[in-house]
Amino acid sequence: MSRVLIVGAGPAGVRAAETLVQAGLRPVVVDEGLRAGGQIYRRTFVRSERTSRTLYGAEADKAEAVHAVFDRLVADDHVRFHSQTSVIALQDGVAYLLGPEGAITFAYDRLILATGAMDRVMPLPGWQGAGVYTLGAAQIALKSQGVALGRRMVLAGSGPLLTLVAVQLIKAGGRVEAVLDTAPLRTQLRGGLGMALARPWVTLRGAMMRAGLGRRYHAGVRLDRIETDATGPVALHWRNARGEARSSPCDAVALGWHLRAETHLADLAGVSFEWNAVYAQWLPKSDEMGRAAEAVYLAGDGARLLGADAAESAGRVAATACLRDMGRPASDLAPDLRRLRRLARFAASLQRAFPWPAEMARALPDDTVLCRCEGISAGALRATVDLSGPEANRAKSLSRVGMGRCQGRYCQLAAAEVIAGQAAMPVSEVGRLRSQPPARPAPVSAFLGR
Known part of the structure; x- marks a missing residue:
């Protein structure tokens, strides 16, 4: 039986798992949270009198549906769920996981990345x-x-x-x-x-x-x-x-x-990237079905920033593409694909309504801390450009911008604007920081036993 690994248990990951289970597969699902739901449908960890309506507002019914689907899949042993677990590296069809069990490996045949997004x-x-x-x-x-x-x-x-x-x-x-x-x-x-x-x-x-x-x-x-x-x-x-x-x-x-796609694992999985002027960031390339590389599929905001509703459709679409590539029967995708196209139009208009303020980054005072992890200022990065040239990774190697705990997740977009402003060139020509394992901070102690 094919071994399918799903990274992320938000709306996209849950619907992908459901689709695979309906086809007779038992996927492995990994998520950094204690319970499924992702960011938008995150569940409380403490006793509370707050209802779902209070937590999720108008999205309460959708949140409860996603929670119920995944809880049922786990209870019926249709999925193998690793909670509080990070994928810290991917190489040659093997995922390196770090969680409560320590460091473990999982060899997979197909990989569905539903890694979501984070704050920009x-x-x-x-x-x-x-x-x-x-x-x-x-x-x-x-x-x-x-x-x-x-x-x-x-x-x-x-x-x-x-x-x-x-x-x-x-x-x-x-x-x-x-x-x-x-x-x-x-x-x-x-x-x-x-x-x-x-x-x-x-x-x-x-x-x-x-x-x-x-x-x-x-x-x-x-x-x-x-x-x-x-x-x-x-x-x-x-x-x-x-x-x-x-x-x-x-x-x-x-x-x-707004948000930036979480793309570190897509990069480690060998997915290609392209500059997206609408979102003002580098995004992974995939076809309409989520196929992004050999046996690698993308779903949800980690691929295209379309929101929770689109993530559910994208999860079903990516899982269906996976099933078709394995030669298994799959359901009709026309309704989900139509929905994704409509939501893509909405998302593009949203980006135009609330644009990334590139000029704000280029005008940052020299003494502004740009990289909080390493304490690097905007002025220090500007000074580096004269030596490194206007290329993100060379500037990183000399200035240490993006080398800290977050690996540039919080600073690289603004840093690229600072570099572009200093070099008087389009930010798309600066390039993007290459992702490196481990994708999350990993203690050495987790590997000592091995």
């Missing part, structure tokens, strides 16, 4: 201090532990997640001082038309959530700096759309500019 962040003077988080971190703390990361929070960035996390915090009783969006209102309106044509109800729901923020919300802002003291943030200083200086007092800040 922009450096800001003062962001390296304690008490500055990503929007995703604020959402995880709220969903999994029922806590807000501060008593007076300021949220800044752009995209739907900015509004969503603010609304979730307020509903849970948190205090949100300000929601600062770098996307100008006119840009949002232009992109919003395409969003409304593709998904009118979702667009309307987002607009209603935004309206509920009232005077907390500000569009078209320019972020200046985060003021801190020994305990963390004191205030976020910014300028409104008219250029007037403003300051929002706080004890915690959450930052995020």
Whole structure:
């Protein structure tokens, strides 16, 4: 029997597993979380009186359906589930796993990567201090532990997640001082038309959530700096759309500019990449069915940033492509493919409405910490470009940008903009940082017994 490994137990991974089980296979599913659900449908780890409706809002029914499907697959022993487990390397059809069992290996015939996405962040003077988080971190703390990361929070960035996390915090009783969006209102309106044509109800729901923020919300802002003291943030200083200086007092800040695809494992699996101008990032190449390399399939936001609804369809499509390549019968994909095309139109319009502020990265002051892991400033990277040339990996080797614990997950997009600005060239010509194993930090002790 073919050995199929699915990495990720979010909506895409769950639907991929379900499709394979229906065809008579027993896949192995690996996820870093304790329970299935992924980020968007993350489950709480503590006793709580909060209902699914409170946790997931309008997505509660979808979340419960995904949870129920996977829990049933595990209970019936139709999948082998490794929770709290990371894939730290891939080589020659072998996955190297690190989890509660220590370091283990798993040889696979087919690989479905449903690795999802993570926050896309922009450096800001003062962001390296304690008490500055990503929007995703604020959402995880709220969903999994029922806590807000501060008593007076300021949220800044752009995209739907900015509004969503603010609304979730307020509903849970948190205090949100300000929601600062770098996307100008006119840009949002232009992109919003395409969003409304593709998904009118979702667009309307987002607009209603935004309206509920009232005077907390500000569009078209320019972020200046985060003021801190020994305990963390004191205030976020910014300028409104008219250029007037403003300051929002706080004890915690959450930052995020939509999402970036989590692609480290796709890179290690031999998938090719291409620059995507719409998303302003390098994305893995795959066909419409998710085929990306020999016996490697991509599904969900790790391939295309289309959201949770699309991830479920993409998981079924990738698993079906896998079954067809094995010569097994598979169901009709026409409905899922139509849905993915429609959601792709919505996602493209969303990116136009809430663009990545490339000019903000290029204008960062020299003393701004760019790489928090290694403590490298924007000025240090600019100085490196004169020696390394405008190529991301050479600049990395001399400056150490992207060499830290996160392997460039948080700094490489802004770093590429800094390099491009210094060299006066398009960011697409700077290239991308090559991924290296281990894909996650791995203690040496995990390998000593072997």
